[in-house]
Amino acid sequence: MADPSSYRPKPGQIPDSPGVYKFRDEHRRVIYVGKAKSLRARLANYFQPLTSLHPRTATMVTTAASVEWTVVATEVEALQLEYSWIKEFDPRFNVKYRDDKSYPYLAVTMNEQFPRVQVMRGAKKKGVRYFGPYGHAWAIRETVDLMLRVFPVRTCSAGVFKRSAQIGRPCLLGYIGKCAAPCVARVTPEEHRELAEDFCDFMAGRTGAYLRRVEQRMMEAAEDMEYERAARLRDDLGALRKALEKNAIVFNDATDADLVALAEDELEAAVQIFHVRGGRVRGQRGWVTDKVEAVDTAGLVEHALQQLYGEETGDSVPKEVLVPALPEDADAVGRWLASRRGSAVSLRIPQRGDKKALMETVARNAQQALTLHKTKRASDLTTRSRALEEIAAALDLDSAPLRIECFDISHLQGDDVVASMVVFEDGLARKSEYRRFQIKGFEGQDDVRSMHEVISRRFKRYLAEKARTGEWADEEGEGPGRDGAQALGPEPGAVPAAAPGAAASGTVPDTLPAAVSGEVSALQDEDGRPKRFAYPPQLLVVDGGQPQVAAAKRALDELGIDDIAVCGLAKRLEEVWVPEEDDPVVLPRSSEGLYLLQRVRDEAHRFAITYQRAKRTKRFKAGPLDAVSGLGDTRKQALIKHFGSVKKLRSATIEEICEVPGIGRKTAETVAAALAEAAPAAPAVNTATGEIMEEDDGGSTR
Numbered sequence: 001m002a003d004p005s006s007y008r009p010k011p012g013q014i015p016d017s018p019g020v021y022k023f024r025d026e027h028r029r030v031i032y033v034g035k036a037k038s039l040r041a042r043l044a045n046y047f048q049p050l051t052s053l054h055p056r057t058a059t060m061v062t063t064a065a066s067v068e069w070t071v072v073a074t075e076v077e078a079l080q081l082e083y084s085w086i087k088e089f090d091p092r093f094n095v096k097y098r099d100d101k102s103y104p105y106l107a108v109t110m111n112e113q114f115p116r117v118q119v120m121r122g123a124k125k126k127g128v129r130y131f132g133p134y135g136h137a138w139a140i141r142e143t144v145d146l147m148l149r150v151f152p153v154r155t156c157s158a159g160v161f162k163r164s165a166q167i168g169r170p171c172l173l174g175y176i177g178k179c180a181a182p183c184v185a186r187v188t189p190e191e192h193r194e195l196a197e198d199f200c201d202f203m204a205g206r207t208g209a210y211l212r213r214v215e216q217r218m219m220e221a222a223e224d225m226e227y228e229r230a231a232r233l234r235d236d237l238g239a240l241r242k243a244l245e246k247n248a249i250v251f252n253d254a255t256d257a258d259l260v261a262l263a264e265d266e267l268e269a270a271v272q273i274f275h276v277r278g279g280r281v282r283g284q285r286g287w288v289t290d291k292v293e294a295v296d297t298a299g300l301v302e303h304a305l306q307q308l309y310g311e312e313t314g315d316s317v318p319k320e321v322l323v324p325a326l327p328e329d330a331d332a333v334g335r336w337l338a339s340r341r342g343s344a345v346s347l348r349i350p351q352r353g354d355k356k357a358l359m360e361t362v363a364r365n366a367q368q369a370l371t372l373h374k375t376k377r378a379s380d381l382t383t384r385s386r387a388l389e390e391i392a393a394a395l396d397l398d399s400a401p402l403r404i405e406c407f408d409i410s411h412l413q414g415d416d417v418v419a420s421m422v423v424f425e426d427g428l429a430r431k432s433e434y435r436r437f438q439i440k441g442f443e444g445q446d447d448v449r450s451m452h453e454v455i456s457r458r459f460k461r462y463l464a465e466k467a468r469t470g471e472w473a474d475e476e477g478e479g480p481g482r483d484g485a486q487a488l489g490p491e492p493g494a495v496p497a498a499a500p501g502a503a504a505s506g507t508v509p510d511t512l513p514a515a516v517s518g519e520v521s522a523l524q525d526e527d528g529r530p531k532r533f534a535y536p537p538q539l540l541v542v543d544g545g546q547p548q549v550a551a552a553k554r555a556l557d558e559l560g561i562d563d564i565a566v567c568g569l570a571k572r573l574e575e576v577w578v579p580e581e582d583d584p585v586v587l588p589r590s591s592e593g594l595y596l597l598q599r600v601r602d603e604a605h606r607f608a609i610t611y612q613r614a615k616r617t618k619r620f621k622a623g624p625l626d627a628v629s630g631l632g633d634t635r636k637q638a639l640i641k642h643f644g645s646v647k648k649l650r651s652a653t654i655e656e657i658c659e660v661p662g663i664g665r666k667t668a669e670t671v672a673a674a675l676a677e678a679a680p681a682a683p684a685v686n687t688a689t690g691e692i693m694e695e696d697d698g699g700s701t702r
Contacts, residue, residue, distance in 0.1 A: 002065050004047050004050075007064070009067065014040040017071050018073070020034070021035075022091075031092050039069050043069070057294045095303045096303075104133065105130045106140045107119070110200070111127025116154050117153050146242055147239070152173075152179050153195050154192065165184065170184050211237065257276045257320035258276070259359050260301065261273075261362035264370070268288060269288070269291055270288045273285050273286065274361075277318075301327055309340050312340055317345060318345070319341075326347065334346075384426065384427030386593075387427060388401060388427055388593070395539070397539070404423070405540050407451060407455065408601070409439075409454070418608060419436070422607055434607060436607070451542055459555065459556060537564060539565045543568070544569075567585075576597065635663060639657070649671075652672075
C-alpha cells in the first residue's frame with residue numbers, strides 16, 4: 001500500500017486548465033482515468049487525509065504509485081480523451097458498463113453490390129445500416145419474414161448467392177416471391193439497391209407515407225378491376241401493419257429519442273436504454289456495473305452516455321437523449337453528442353407527459369435487471385470465492401490466487417507446435433490477457449521441452465518489463481535495460497543459467513541475464529505503457545503431470561523467481577501435481593476448486609488447439625506465391641486477377657508481370673524466380689472420364 005504523499009505533485013506543478021489524468025500502480029498499470037475542468041483543483045482532492053476520502057477513493061490512491069496528466073483545449077476534448085483511455089487501458093477503478101449479452105441487430109449490408117438483410121452481433125461495420133438492438137434474434141427473423149413479401153431483398157449468404165448464379169436457378173425464396181433473385185438477374189443491381197433503401201427507410205420509421213402510397217395503389221388497382229394486383233397489395237399492406245405492431249407505439253409524433261434510466265445501490269448500478277425511433281420503441285438494452293469508484297447518479301449517467309455513443313456517428317445518435325440526472329458538465333456532454341451526430345442534440349430530464357411516463361417504465365426495467373443480476377451474482381461470487389479458497393488450502397498458499405495463468409501445448413504429430421496462455425482473475429476469464437506462442441527453440445514433438453521454453457519466454461519478458469519500468473536499480477542507481485541494451489540474448493527458446501546472486505521472492509540480480517535485458521528495448525512503448533506480460537500470477541497452472549510441472553518450476557528457478565506457485569492438472573484422473581512431490585494432491589470431485597482448475601485448463605486447451613488448427617489450415621492453403629518475400633495479399637490477388645491462374649502467371653515474362661499495377665521490376669523478378677523454383681503440381685485426373693483437369697483462377701484444378 002503506497003502513501004499518496006510519496007507521489008503527490010509539487011505545488012504549482014499541476015496546470016490550472018482542462019485535461020485528463022491517469023493514476024498508475026507500481027507495475028505502471030493504469031488503474032484510474034478521470035477528467036477535469038481544472039486539473040489543479042481536481043487532483044488536489046485526491047491528496048487529502050485518507051480519513052476524509054470516500055473509501056473507494058482511498059483504496060485507489062493507496063493502490064496507485066504515480067499520477068500523470070495531459071492538458072487539452074476544451075472540456076469536450078477531455079470527455080473524448082477520457083473515453084478513449086478508459087477503453088484502451090481498462091482501468092480497474094473506473095466504472096465500466098458491460099453488456100450482459102451480445103444484442104442482435106437487424107443489419108442491411110449497403111456496402112455490397114447486392115445488399116443483404118441479416119442478423120448481426122458484435123462490432124458495427126462501416127457501410128452497414130443497423131436497426132435495433134432486439135431482445136431476441138427470433139424477433140428480427142419474424143419481422144424480416146413479414147417485410148420480405150413487400151421488400152424482397154436478398155437474405156442469402158455469399159456462398160448460396162454464388163451457387164445460384166452459377167447454376168442459373170434462384171433459391172426457394174426466389175420462387176415464392178420473398179427475394180427479387182438478383183443472383184439470376186431478375187432485377188438489376190440498381191433496382192435491388194432501391195428495394196434495400198426502401199426497406200431501410202421503412203425500418204427507420206418513415207412508414208406513414210409508404211403505407212398511404214401502398215393503399216392508394218391498391219385502390220387504383222381495384223378501380224381498374226385488376227383484382228389480383230389489388231389483393232396482393234392488400235396483403236402487402238397487412239404484412240407491413242403487422243410488422244409495425246411488433247414495435248409498441250409510445251409517442252404519437254415522430255419522436256427520435258433514447259431514454260436512459262438507472263437503478264443503483266451502494267455497490268452496483270444497472271442501466272437500461274430504450275431506443276425510440278419514429279415514435280416507436282425500436283430496441284432495448286441494458287448493462288450492469290460494479291461501483292468501483294466514488295460516483296453519483298450524474299456520474300453514472302455520463303459514463304453510460306460515453307459507453308453508448310463513444311463510437312457512434314450520424315443518425316445512430318438521436319436528436320433527443322432523456323436521462324434521470326444531468327451530468328456534472330451537461331453543456332460539454334451535449335456538445336460532444338452534437339459532434340458525434342453532426343447536428344444539435346437535446347440532453348434533458350423529462351418533466352411531464354408521455355416521455356416522463358415512459359422514463360418510469362425504463363426505470364422499472366432497470367430495477368428489475370439489477371435485482372436479477374444481484375440474485376445471480378450472489379451465488380456466483382460465493383462460488384468463486386469458495387473455489388479460490390479451496391485451491392489456496394489444497395496447495396498451501398498464503399492467500400487466494402487472484403490471478404491464475406495456465407499454459408498448454410498443442411501440435412499435430414509434431415507439426416505446427418504452439419502454446420497458449422490464458423488468464424483468470426478473481427475466478428473469471430480475462431481474455432484481453434490471453435497470449436499465443438510458437439515454439440521456436442527446436443522442432444519436433446517434446447511437450448516437456450516446449451513447456452520449459454514457453455514459461456521461460458513468458459517470465460523473461462516479465463522480468464524485462466520490471467526492469468524497464470524501474471522497479472529496481474543497479475549499483476549506479478539506474479534501472480537495468482534503460483540504456484537500450486543491444487544484446488539480443490540466445491536463440492529463441494534457449495534459457496540462460498541463473499545469474500549469481502539471484503534474489504529471492506521474484507526479484508532479479510543487479511545484472512540481468514542478457515536474454516532478459518535484451519528484450520527491454522523491444523518492449524518499450526512511447527508513453528511508458530507496459531505492452532504485455534507485465535503482471536505476475538499468484539498461481540501458474542500447466543496442462544500435464546509431473547514432467548510438465550517440473551519443467552515449469554525449473555524455468556522459474558533459472559530466472560530467479562520463487563514467489564509464484566506452480567501446479568499441473570493431469571487429464572487422466574484430474575490429479576493436481578505440485579513440484580518436488582511424488583504424490584498428487586487429490587481434490588474431491590465435488591470441489592469448486594477442482595472445477596475452477598478444470599475450467600482454466602480446458603480454456604487453455606481450447607485456445608491452444610484453435611491456434612494450432614488455424615496455423616495448420618494456413619499451411620495447407622499456402623501456394624507458390626506465399627513463398628515470395630514482401631508480396632502481400634493485395635498484390636497476390638492483383639497478379640491472379642490479371643493472369644487468371646498461377647499456371648499462366650508462371651509462363652509470363654518479367655515484362656508482362658511488370659504490367660500489373662503495383663508490381664515493380666524487382667518484385668516481378670522475385671515472383672518469376674520463386675515460381676520457377678516451385679515445381680508445378682501434377683495435373684488432377686477425373687477418374688470417371690480420364691479427363692485431365694486444368695488449373696482455374698485460384699490455382700486449383702477443374
